[in-house]
Amino acid sequence: MKKILTIGWKDLLLIFRDRGALILMLGAPFVLTIGLGLVSGAFSDTDNGTGLADIPVAIINQDEGELGAALVDVFNADGLADLLQPVAMGDVAEARRMVEDDEIAAAVIIPSGFTDSIIPQNATSEETGDVVAIDVYANPARPISASVVDGVVQDFVNRVETAVLAVNVSLSQLVTSGTLPMSELNQLPAIGQALSAQQIAAVQTDNQQLIEIRQDTATSDSSDFNPLAYFAPGMAITFLMYTVSLGGGRILQERDDRTLARLLVTPSSTTQIIGGKVLGIFFTAVAQVGVLVGASTLFFQLNWGDTLGVIMLILTVAIAATGWGMLLAAFARTPNQVMTYGSALMLTFGVLGGGFIDLPREGLLEWISRITPNAWALDGFVALGQGHTIADITTELLALLIMGALLFAIAITLFRRRTETILH
Amino acid sequence: MSEPILTTKDLRKSYGDLEAVKGVSFSVLRGEIFSLLGPNGAGKTTTISMLSCLLSPSGGTAEIGGHDIISNSLDVRKIIGVVPQEIALYEELTARQNLHFWGSMYNMSGKALKARIDEVLTQVNLAERANDRVSTFSGGMKRRINIAVGLLHKPQLLFMDEPTVGIDPQSRRRILDMVKELRDQGMTVLYTTHYMEEAEELSDRVGIIDHGKLIALGTQAELTKVVGQQETLRLHLGEGHLAEDHLELFTAVQGVLSATALNGEMALSVTEAEEALPGVISKANAVALPIRSIDIEEPNLEAVFLHLTGRALRD
Numbered sequence: 001m002k003k004i005l006t007i008g009w010k011d012l013l014l015i016f017r018d019r020g021a022l023i024l025m026l027g028a029p030f031v032l033t034i035g036l037g038l039v040s041g042a043f044s045d046t047d048n049g050t051g052l053a054d055i056p057v058a059i060i061n062q063d064e065g066e067l068g069a070a071l072v073d074v075f076n077a078d079g080l081a082d083l084l085q086p087v088a089m090g091d092v093a094e095a096r097r098m099v100e101d102d103e104i105a106a107a108v109i110i111p112s113g114f115t116d117s118i119i120p121q122n123a124t125s126e127e128t129g130d131v132v133a134i135d136v137y138a139n140p141a142r143p144i145s146a147s148v149v150d151g152v153v154q155d156f157v158n159r160v161e162t163a164v165l166a167v168n169v170s171l172s173q174l175v176t177s178g179t180l181p182m183s184e185l186n187q188l189p190a191i192g193q194a195l196s197a198q199q200i201a202a203v204q205t206d207n208q209q210l211i212e213i214r215q216d217t218a219t220s221d222s223s224d225f226n227p228l229a230y231f232a233p234g235m236a237i238t239f240l241m242y243t244v245s246l247g248g249g250r251i252l253q254e255r256d257d258r259t260l261a262r263l264l265v266t267p268s269s270t271t272q273i274i275g276g277k278v279l280g281i282f283f284t285a286v287a288q289v290g291v292l293v294g295a296s297t298l299f300f301q302l303n304w305g306d307t308l309g310v311i312m313l314i315l316t317v318a319i320a321a322t323g324w325g326m327l328l329a330a331f332a333r334t335p336n337q338v339m340t341y342g343s344a345l346m347l348t349f350g351v352l353g354g355g356f357i358d359l360p361r362e363g364l365l366e367w368i369s370r371i372t373p374n375a376w377a378l379d380g381f382v383a384l385g386q387g388h389t390i391a392d393i394t395t396e397l398l399a400l401l402i403m404g405a406l407l408f409a410i411a412i413t414l415f416r417r418r419t420e421t422i423l424h
Numbered sequence: 425m426s427e428p429i430l431t432t433k434d435l436r437k438s439y440g441d442l443e444a445v446k447g448v449s450f451s452v453l454r455g456e457i458f459s460l461l462g463p464n465g466a467g468k469t470t471t472i473s474m475l476s477c478l479l480s481p482s483g484g485t486a487e488i489g490g491h492d493i494i495s496n497s498l499d500v501r502k503i504i505g506v507v508p509q510e511i512a513l514y515e516e517l518t519a520r521q522n523l524h525f526w527g528s529m530y531n532m533s534g535k536a537l538k539a540r541i542d543e544v545l546t547q548v549n550l551a552e553r554a555n556d557r558v559s560t561f562s563g564g565m566k567r568r569i570n571i572a573v574g575l576l577h578k579p580q581l582l583f584m585d586e587p588t589v590g591i592d593p594q595s596r597r598r599i600l601d602m603v604k605e606l607r608d609q610g611m612t613v614l615y616t617t618h619y620m621e622e623a624e625e626l627s628d629r630v631g632i633i634d635h636g637k638l639i640a641l642g643t644q645a646e647l648t649k650v651v652g653q654q655e656t657l658r659l660h661l662g663e664g665h666l667a668e669d670h671l672e673l674f675t676a677v678q679g680v681l682s683a684t685a686l687n688g689e690m691a692l693s694v695t696e697a698e699e700a701l702p703g704v705i706s707k708a709n710a711v712a713l714p715i716r717s718i719d720i721e722e723p724n725l726e727a728v729f730l731h732l733t734g735r736a737l738r739d
């Protein structure tokens with residue numbers, strides 16, 4: 001394994017010392033993302049992540065109790081006056097429309113009965129068991145502003161939960177110690193009535209969440225979606241095919257430079273050498289997409305979504321793309337041929353996979369696009385960017401893994417057959 | 425020098441109908457410099473490629489350090505070092521990074537590898553350039569790093585395939601001195617060359633190879649006995665006169681055994697130079713062939729090759 005890692009690391013080092021390659025691997029997709037972002041107006045978005053102020057947010061308070069009013073007060077507090085611009089509304093549908101039309105960053109809907117579900121005045125203990133959800137309807141075109149609104153709601157909910165739990169724990173201690181008979185609980189006013197035997201048990205065993213925040217992102221058409229969240233992964237994956245072609249070409253370049261022959265006379269197996277070359281391509285692919293994701297996060301304040309999902313998607317798309325790079329190297333006879341085939345593949349996959357334009361992938365086109373890692377990865381990245389989690393992109397992850405495994409198997413079989421002829 | 429470290433028996437390699445090596449048999453003794461001398465395309469590199477387990481032989485056998493090169497290639501590759509004819513280095517890595525990488529491929533690591541890298545860099549006189557990229561080196565310096573890689577793991581048997589091709593005389597001198605130092609340190613070297621002078625200077629024993637066949641084998645003294653007391657008259661003809669046009673003319677002269685041409689020069693193999701010289705000059709005058717100068721050469725490996733093949737070594 002050490003030799004495989006050494007060869008892989010050496011290849012990564014060599015590619016990152018090639019200025020021409022770096023320009024195409026990192027510079028080109030970055031510049032094209034900026035270009036496409038400018039054309040699509042992504043940079044004129046009011047929510048560009050810097051200088052956040054006066055975030056428009058609709059508050060629909062359908063609760064008649066104290067907690068609903070308290071949350072409205074939080075949004076209208078002096079401390080948040082510069083940051084938020086809350087508007088009280090009564091029509092949920094209208095508020096949602098405003099979010100979808102990018103007029104506001106989010107709508108916070110406090111449902112009827114919210115206070116009663118937390119501090120029952122007249123409710124029965126059974127009713128108090130229901131979890132009531134505050135709905136934060138977020139604008140995907142303003143992810144940062146929406147996350148600020150969500151943060152304010154979350155903070156409020158945390159405070160309420162802390163207070164409720166503190167009372168519950170105190171009462172549970174009194175009940176379990178025998179200081180307060182269960183029969184006398186009903187005599188306690190307000191919050192004491194909320195404490196059922198079940199709740200005591202729950203509080204004693206875990207941190208049960210009493211209040212749920214339902215996060216919802218508006219289903220937007222293309223005009224609402226931040227175009228950079230599409231172009232950045234699209235370009236990164238498109239140019240990933242260039243990178244893996246370069247990596248595949250290095251195998252044949254090693255033959256031309258006679259370093260492959262020198263490797264083969266060392267006490268290293270063919271598997272170690274091919275494994276090292278594969279790892280080199282994989283390392284380079286991961287590094288390229290990783291750098292582009294990092295750079296677009298830093299410079300465009302692009303929110304790529306669920307971190308674990310993004311990492312897994314980078315790894316799996318790198319595996320699939322590496323498979324294509326190996327296959328190219330296995331078929332081609334010279335490094336130049338690899339690059340020629342690779343460039344053709346990069347453009348074809350870029351178009352088919354939707355890296356340049358969001359083609360309507362339907363029917364035959366849908367099927368053809370599925371042979372490209374681009375289509376699967378782009379779907380995954382867009383889903384994550386829209387707030388989905390790793391669990392929602394398991395199909396994409398599996399498809400990329402299977403694609404990589406199949407391509408490796410074919411490429412390695414071809415390589416083994418060509419080990420001797422490849423030296424001449 | 426005692427037992428053989430390498431033994432080949434009837435080693436062959438064919439590419440389709442082309443037979444590149446046609447049944448080569450020889451042994452290399454521990455601690456000696458053994459040269460395979462022959463013109464380009466004679467089969468030297470193909471032989472070394474088979475012995476270093478890079479190419480599978482089409483026939484015959486070979487053992488290195490008691491290990492069969494086919495059935496036990498991994499053990500063979502552990503004890504051999506290879507300095508290929510071409511520069512086989514990563515030009516965008518530094519000399520030290522190259523050596524570290526290749527050392528790792530020979531299962532070396534840590535402080536031992538670092539110390540050995542410093543040692544070989546000193547040995548090839550490039551310690552000061554250790555951290556410079558190989559792409560900034562001259563051809564001679566690259567050749568020396570190329571050799572250093574082969575020495576890194578202290579191989580029992582070092583294959584050096586034409587290590588002085590295309591370099592300046594100063595670098596060539598350094599490399600030849602280095603090869604002799606390696607022999608003095610006890611390393612066994614199998615050296616291929618088409619330079620007769622290198623084989624003469626370095627070798628304990630020489631195998632002469634031509635058209636894939638080993639045509640002579642022995643010490644220099646043993647080989648020159650093959651041509652007896654023959655000497656070589658080297659005639660430098662005047663401008664505009666091709667040696668090839670006059671070969672038949674001189675073979676008829678008394679005392680001349682054979683005549684070959686190379687780069688405008690004519691090489692006459694003679695039994696006794698003093699005896700043959702008057703006849704040669706007389707014949708040249710008779711046909712008005714201008715001779716600019718004449719060199720008389722004692723028997724050497726060139727003469728041996730000429731005697732055995734009827735061709736000059738650099739044909």
